[in-house]
Amino acid sequence: MELTVWRTFVTVCRLGSLSAAAAELHHTQSAVSRQVAGLERQLGVPLIERHARGVRPTPAGEVFRHHALATLSEADRAVRAAREAGDGAFNRPLTVGATPSLAAGIVPEAIRALQKETGSIRWSLLPGLSAQLHHRVTTGDLDVAVVTDAPPGLPHDPRVERRFLGLDDMVVALPVDHPQAGRGPVRMRTLADETWVEDNDGSAALLHQHAARAGVSARIDLTAADLPGKLALVATGHAIALIPGVLTRALRIDITTVGLVDPPTRGIYTITPHRSPHPCAAPLLDQLATAFTSIRPAHELVSRGSPGSGYR
Amino acid sequence: MELTVWRTFVTVCRLGSLSAAAAELHHTQSAVSRQVAGLERQLGVPLIERHARGVRPTPAGEVFRHHALATLSEADRAVRAAREAGDGAFNRPLTVGATPSLAAGIVPEAIRALQKETGSIRWSLLPGLSAQLHHRVTTGDLDVAVVTDAPPGLPHDPRVERRFLGLDDMVVALPVDHPQAGRGPVRMRTLADETWVEDNDGSAALLHQHAARAGVSARIDLTAADLPGKLALVATGHAIALIPGVLTRALRIDITTVGLVDPPTRGIYTITPHRSPHPCAAPLLDQLATAFTSIRPAHELVSRGSPGSGYR
DNA sequence: GGCCGGCCCTGCGGAGTGCGCATACCGGCC
DNA sequence: GGCCGGTATGCGCACTCCGCAGGGCCGGCC
Secondary structure, eight states: OBHHHHHHHHHHHHHTOHHHHHHHHTSOHHHHHHHHHHHHHHHTSOOEEEETTEEEEOHHHHHHHHHHHHHHHHHHHHHHHHHHHHOGGGTSOEEEEEOHHHHHTHHHHHHHHHHHHHOOOOEEEEEOOHHHHHHHHHTTSOSEEEEEOOTTOOOOOTTEEEEEEEEEEEEEEEETTSTTTTOSOBOGGGGTTOEEEESSHHHHHHHHHHHHHTTOOOEEEEEOSSHHHHHHHHHTTSOBEEEEGGGGGGOOTTEEEEOBSSOOEEEEEEEEESSOSSTTHHHHHHHHHHHHHHHGGGGGOOSSSOTTOTTO | OBHHHHHHHHHHHHHTOHHHHHHHHTOOHHHHHHHHHHHHHHHTSOOEEEETTEEEEOHHHHHHHHHHHHHHHHHHHHHHHHHHHHOGGGTSOEEEEEOHHHHHTHHHHHHHHHHHHHOOOOEEEEEOOHHHHHHHHHTTSOSEEEEEOOTTOOOOOTTEEEEEEEEEEEEEEEETTSTTTTOSOBOGGGGTTOEEEESSHHHHHHHHHHHHHTTOOOEEEEEOSSHHHHHHHHHTTSOBEEEEGGGGGGOOTTEEEEOBSSOOEEEEEEEEESSOSSTTHHHHHHHHHHHHHHHGGGGGOOSSSOTTOTTO
16 A cells, blocks of 8 residues: 555566665665565565566566556656646756755755655756855755855855754765775874865865864865866875765765864755745755764764665 | 555545544544645645635645546556456455454454455455354355354364464443443442343353352343343343453443453454465454454453544 | 575664644634 | 634654564576
């Protein structure tokens, strides 16, 4: 009686594997296995044959899959029709702006959680720097902006509503074969001899400030054009970099991170118009808040493969 | 994304009232209210107008209702088709036998719970005495029998499987205006002067035995043909009766019950063929077990309106 | 033929949620 | 204006669902 379970079953049939379906649906294999088993128990009929190299639908499974597809498409139509009949607000895509690190880290996860509870909605994500994003909220271009108070900080503007999500610890990105990789939190002076790379003035200022407090100076010998370029230089061993902790779970496979003792932090904020025109804006803010708090514990971890990532 | 919620909404629209829908669906008004509210939140669109004398669907609600009906019927078809494609076992109705008291008490509730998890299945309920029901299980007439060990007790028969559900305390049925109505557990000697009514030899034996243990004798001056007749005599004040506790929640409005100090008990058992041919037999046994254990606490109560009955 | 690796199942513990209950609120009706 | 039917909501509980970790099974490869 749960349509998400039916959708899971259809995906399993399409891919011929519980694990593959789990990966596509961003669940664990365990959850998919139990969902299908529960469906079979409800129906009282085996739906798939378990094989050593995957699964294959039984005849009954094939029949059910056919009807399930029809049901799901009808359900989608119902949701769509109700929203169109309500008012036009849903037909416009939800436009979300975020800084590059947040756009790679928590925002997609929050949108996914939002879609899980509202069903499929259209949306677009615009990367940008905090100041630009703030401006675009005032002009109405953006429904929601997710920004940081990294230098030069956020302006105070009564025309928009600002909500504090939490503090994000900065971490150090290293190539996986770096001597410090896999260690616990390190001190800034341990990294005194390293070459650093930065991609914008705000980040550079933050790094210099933090190094100065630790009594050392950070040599920024390289400058990258953007975040991906910065990470490319880290991955290839040319330098190390200070990056936001929210990025930890969305890094390249050839990069790892270590925490810092007494790390610098950035405040994460959402910015919205006072009376948000889009009905999904408020729910998205909630999802961002929970997504952020659920990410926090990952900062305690030293390396990749953080908990909660499941089979993703 | 939960089809049961959609079904709730459709029912609400049909009846024009949350409370009425709750009663029909055997839920509380609270649950229905929250289900509809959650649906509106998911869709981002108000579906009903709350009115002082019920609710009425909004235009969007009307549209959604239309599509929801289509989806639900398609989902029903999916379930039905899968079961037919499996094997013929589901097409045969599940035949359940039970003694009159159990047929009125826990069996319908267990079937309802079963249907809640398996969807609509066909079934039939045959009342009978324990010995008859036992025989019909051996002949294959019944898929499941729910019986008691009241005198003369259950035969030991290796051809069938017997499962113990629990002990059921007997209680005393009284007309609502009886002096003892609403009191706490009473002693048998308090009722020594009463006139009792019984409807079969087993019950009469149990009553006489229990009265004797308490040092009094019970006058059975009336005999009824069956359970409804027995209760009719109680309701009209002609006599009082010893009845199974499981009946407490299914009594006539003009009858109440009081517990007994150190009451006589009956064991409740299920009897099934060893290899039950019907796929719903095993789940039904589980439902009966949970239904019975959830009923038990009600025995502690003195009068009607037991907890857990909700708006039913 | 024996080892290995991928795939699926299941017991355990924790987090989230849906529900029942009791109560507050709200709008007609007499 | 008081009463009453009907709906919304805070609180606490129980249940479910999921992620994790360990185990079993089968096919393929050496």
